[in-house]
Amino acid sequence: MxxxxxxxxxxxxxxxxxxxxxxxxxxxxxxxxxxxxxxxxxxxxxxxxxxxxxxxxxxxxxxxxxxxxxxxxxxxxxxxxxxxxxxxxxxxxxxxxxxxxxxxxxxxxxxxxxxxxxxxxxxxxxxxxxxxxxxxxxxxxxxxxxxxxxxxxxxxxxxxxxxxxxxxxxxxxxxxxxxxxxxxxxxxxxxxxxxxxxxxxxxxxxxxxxxxxxxxxxxxxxxxxxxxxxxxxQNRVQLAVLHDEEGEQIALRLDGHPEPDTKALAAALFTPRATAWSGVTLGGTESNEHLDLWLTTALDNLPLMAAKPGARKRGLVTSASPLGVPTLVDDGSFAYRTVRATEAEDRYELGAIGHGPHAQQLAERLASEIRTWDREHRGDRARIEVHPAATPDEQLPVGRRIERRHTRVTITWP
The missing domain is CATH 3.40.50.150 (Vaccinia Virus protein VP39)
Incomplete structure (x- = not known):
């Protein structure tokens, strides 16, 4: 005591x-x-x-x-x-x-x-x-x-x-x-x-x-x-490690996402970057929490990429958020959300950086959904409902469904 x-x-x-x-x-x-x-x-x-x-x-x-x-x-x-x-x-x-x-x-x-x-x-x-x-x-x-x-x-x-x-x-x-x-x-x-x-x-x-x-x-x-x-x-996320050097670890956090080809993604990490910018900007103090929830609603295979600060310092990734960055995965390629400074003071443009054979395609896909959020849902809040696991499909709202042992969780947007 x-x-x-x-x-x-x-x-x-x-x-x-x-x-x-x-x-x-x-x-x-x-x-x-x-x-x-x-x-x-x-x-x-x-x-x-x-x-x-x-x-x-x-x-x-x-x-x-x-x-x-x-x-x-x-x-x-x-x-x-x-x-x-x-x-x-x-x-x-x-x-x-x-x-x-x-x-x-x-x-x-x-x-x-x-x-x-x-x-x-x-x-x-x-x-x-x-x-x-x-x-x-x-x-x-x-x-x-x-x-x-x-x-x-x-x-x-x-x-x-x-x-x-x-x-x-x-x-x-x-x-x-x-x-x-x-x-x-x-x-x-x-x-x-x-x-x-x-x-x-x-x-x-x-x-x-x-x-x-x-x-x-x-x-x-x-x-x-x-x-x-x-x-x-207890139901912890699973880690798919892409890079494991001291202070530079990079991993995908899996929470019901498909098992990735970790070896191929690890190799893709060291291929040249492909970049796609959305034209959508955020203020320096403006949260991206609603954007990220929209992205996971709209995109199927979007685990979070967690990276140590050393990985960003070395230039392996541009983002190293402790909560993880939304990352679109497809076979041996991936693209993650990123930002860059604009000419306007304290304003940042959202975009995506991709690696692997389909890097540009995935980066463009992610940037496209950022634009959709900006055009159709910016300022909106998602509605989250929790229903018993036995609830039939026809009684659930239309939207992203998350299946758990006890419940069916739905995320819908106005």
Whole structure:
């Protein structure tokens, strides 16, 4: 169990600097438009989150973009963390939590449960659960030390939810999920909201769903990154490694995509580039999250390419996003989304770079879909629905379908 102050006086003494850091953190969250609800703002001012990670520098824990990794598995994959304040605030705003509600948090840690407890107030109740006893022990210690009594901590696999504590007005999931277990839908009140970082064809968005009978219908989503689900719901992406030199690794993240000809693609990586520019531009602060979701809706074989910064420095690729870059694959050729600066200040043109025998064709195809998005869907938000796995085709919306063990997920556009 972590070394957390056990008396109010000790906590107050350690929290003197924390109050100032919390105020500064909240100002940054407001300035970046990450938080707008006055009640969420008040919650983030109230919780001394640094006490949950005593091994981390206090100031760092109040960096709006800093996620404190608390555990990795034997392969080095992060499996537990205290999410960044910006992401936690974003999810809590998506949830629309009101005083007196009963809320289930899936994926524990401590500070986020405390924020939820602030939101529901004394008349409400929070249940936070995690499969890992080390994580729940840490959460229990933090919540006890900080005085949050309306939070129940459970150590269990969340695949079956927490039936004895439901039904829930809200469910907030703080780990990446590839599927929605039936128990989560059953234990959510009709009209209730489920906020979940849902992975769809490799792309993760924290989606705010509203329960409508047996289905879930999206009411907004945001770009995000989370540690993967463990237990019965574990469903990790597969990696197809194209290049594996130290600091220069390049791999495709497969999530239901066809198994690629890795050897041919690895060879294609070292062939001359083919480039196609779309004429479509983005502002420097404008997100490409809706574009990328359109691309994965429109194109069949579009895994994400993850590359280390060393690969970009060497010139093997032009993009090295930690979340991965949409990459169109066809046999031994591929093309990935890229950008270049324009003459206009802080504006960038979208395009594609291809490698392999069909490099130019694939780059042009990707650029064409970027233009389609700009012409027909820019400013639109996709609608994401989750239906039970047994739902017949004729009862599903027309659009991209993602088949999972428990559900059929659809992505449609206006």
């Amino acid at each position: 972590p070394d957390i102050p056990s008396t109010t006086n000790d906590m107050d003494q350690l929290d003197d600097g924390g109050r100032q850091l919390r105020d500064a953190m909240v100002r940054r969250l407001i300035e970046s438009d990450a938080v707008r609800d006055p009640r969420v703002i008040a919650a983030f001012r109230a919780v001394p989150r640094h006490l949950a990670t005593p091994d981390v520098e206090v100031a760092k824990t109040y960096n709006a973009e800093f996620a404190a990794v608390t555990k990795t598995d034997a392969t080095g994959v992060d499996i537990s963390s205290v999410s960044a304040p910006r992401v936690q605030a974003m999810q809590i705003e998506q949830a629309g939590i009101e005083p007196g509600m009963t809320v289930l948090e899936i994926g524990s840690g401590g500070p986020n449960a405390a924020y939820l407890a602030e939101m529901v107030g004394d008349a409400g109740r929070v249940v936070t659960m995690d499969i890992d006893s080390e994580v729940t022990d840490r959460a229990t210690a933090f919540l006890a030390a900080t005085g949050y009594r309306n939070v129940r901590v459970l150590t269990a696999d969340a695949e079956d939810g927490a039936a004895g504590d439901g039904p829930f007005d809200r469910i907030v999931v703080t780990v990446q999920a590839a599927d929605i277990p039936p128990a989560w839908v059953r234990q959510l009140k009709d009209g209730g909201r489920l906020v979940v970082p849902l992975r769809m064809r490799g792309m993760t968005r924290t989606v705010a769903f509203v329960r409508d009978g047996h289905r879930l219908v999206s009411d907004g989503f945001e770009l995000c990154g989370f540690v993967p689900m463990q237990g019965a719901g």
